[in-house]
Amino acid sequence: MTKNTGFLIGFILIKILLQYLLIDSGYDLHRDEYLHLDQAHHLAWGYISVPPVTSWLSYLIFLLGNSEFWVKFFPALFGALTITLVWKAIERLGGNLYAQSLAAVCLIFSALARLNILFQPNSFDILAWTFVYYSLLCYIQSGKNKWLYWLGVGIGFGFLNKYNIAFQLLGLVPALLLTSERKIFKNPHLYAALGLALLIALPNLIWQWQNDFPVIWHMRMLSNHQLVHVNRLNFLTDQFFFFFGSAFVLVLSMISYFTYPPFRKYQVFFWSTVFTLAIFTYFQAKNYYAIGLYPIHYAFGAIYLSHLFSKSWGKYLKPVVMVIPIALFILTAPMTYPIGDPQYLKKVQSRHPELMENRWEDGEIHDLSQDFADMLGWKELAEKVDLAYSKAPKEEYTLIICDNYGQAGAINFYTKTKGLKAVTMNADYVNWVDLSREIRNIILVREAEDGVSDREISFFESSEEIGTITDPDAREHGTIIHLLLGTKTDINAILATEIEEKRAELRE
Structure with a gap:
């Protein structure tokens, strides 16, 4: 094992360990994670909200014991693999160990750490974007067509993970046309590689067609309820804060494409970032959708900085530059990561309200991050x-019928009752309700503002409110658990009608 490989393994271990240290033991899993984990029991080539890759990982987690350790492991692993790709890119570009170490430090102590604490498609999405850029870099450098096929593989599996990768392609096409790399469009292997990507993605595309393209329903829902609150200016300014501790390396990478002769042929990466950010801004995308743009730039920025430090005075600045991302991360981590209980977080954030704005998807400001x-x-x-x-x-x-997928998934993950399964008319669960048996009793889980109606209670012989979620810091605070016993009507028929109405509503 070479010294460089030993350092890489060390950074990978630091990355994975850090992800576990950033979450206080008093927190549960995130509401989105429960939906993805339940997909393991309903494997398909697609879902209303996401393509299938996350469900495959969920099934693997289930086979490994379905513990929180494994739920946290995979996003940490994808973050570590992203760092590995950047490390290898620096190696191919002729960078030294200092450049590799600097890039690793910049990526470990960045917004990647925030995304990598959650089991969502985002961690794999960033890995897929980086893999596509890495493959393109290798093709530009070597001219070998095999890298185009690897690029196709990255696009294909990236698509099966999250449709967000389509924006990477939309930004790459004009970037290639604008630079000398436009000659790639004359290469028939490019179209064969895109055909390979299409072949990999085809099962999901067929599923989408068979199910009336749920991705369109989901995008419409996001546009109406979440993206409507996105401010375009905030989207652009937020990009800086994702890597604020090492933003100087990103800036240097952008400069290097035009001033450092060895990197001029890689200007496509600069223009790809410009065009993709423009597209995201136009569509009012969530700020983190664009994070996949940046890891590859650290390969160029770290090498260029190492080149600038090659003069005698540079040796004094090398350790300073390495420490800056770590120091700033440590200073801000108490405000931006759940390393302490909610009261601790609110206390820390109250001292610096100008640095932390907890704006939720509803557009309102709250005293704790959503x-x-x-x-x-x-x-x-x-x-x-x-x-x-x-x-x-x-x-x-x-x-057990819940108001939302977070409630249903959390019950299914944490229940101690064998065979208990909660459902909801929300998200993919609308397709998972078992009506094959006669329903005699129902447990209703309702958000505080909804409650249980007199009409619902009238369908049963008896009812009892079991309790509510009492944690005042939980988004689900006040959620009611209500037991209804002894049905007096055909609940199966009522639910069957509600399911069809919900499916129709999703299609509108």
Whole structure:
């Protein structure tokens, strides 16, 4: 094993360990993670909200024991692999160990750490973007067509993970046309590689067609309820803060494409960033959608900085530059990561309100980050649903119906009751409701503002409110758990109608 390989392994271990240290033990999993974990039990070539790759990982997590350790491991691993690709890019570009180490430090102590604490498609998405750029870099450098096929593989699996990668392609096409690399469009292997990408993505495209393109429903929902609150100017300014501790390396990378002769042939990466950011800004995308643009630039920026430091005075600045991203990360981590309980986070953020604005998807400002509020109250919910379930007759079918996918998924993940399965008319769960057995009892899990209606109670012989989520910092604070026993009407028929109405509503 070479010295460089030993350093790389060390950085990988630091990266993975850091991801576990950034989350206080008092937090549960995030609401989105529960939906992805439940997909393991409903494997398909696609879902309403995401393509299938995350469900494959969920199934692997299930086989490994379905513990929180493995839920956290895979996003950390994808972050480590992203760093590895940048490390290898520097190696191919002729960079030294200092450049590789600087790039690794910049990426470890950046916004990647925030994304890599959650089991969502985002971590693999950034890895896929970096792999596509890495393959393009290798093709430009070597001229070997095999790298075009690897680029096709990256696009194909990136598409099966998250449709966001389409924006990378939309930014790459004009960037290639604008630079000398436009000659790539005369290479028939490019189209064969794109054909390979299409072949890999085809099962999901067929699934989309068979199911009336749910991706369109999902994008419409995002546009109406989440992206509508996105400010275009904030989107652009947020890009700086993702890597603010090492932004100087990114700036130097952009300069190097035009001033450092060995890098001039790689200007396509600069223009790809410009065009992709413009497209994201136009569509009012969420700020983190663009993070995949940046890792590859650290290969160029770190090498260029190493070149600038090659003069005698540079040896004094090398350790300073290496420490800056680490120091700034340590200073800001208490405000931006759940390393302490909610009261600690709110106390820290109250001292620096100008540095941290907890704007949720509803467009309102709250005293705790939405992500962290979405990581509280779930175990309490599962415990109270288990209590409600224990009060229902064991010989009868009791269905748990929730208001949203976070509630249903959290109950299914944390329940101690064998065979208990919660559902909802929300997201993919609308396709997973089991109506094959006669429903005799129902446990309703309702958000605080909704409650349980008198009409619903009238369908049953008896009802009992079991409790609510009491954690005031949880986004689900006040959520009600209500037990309804002894149906007096055909609940299966009512639910079947509601399911069809919900599916129709999703298609509107």
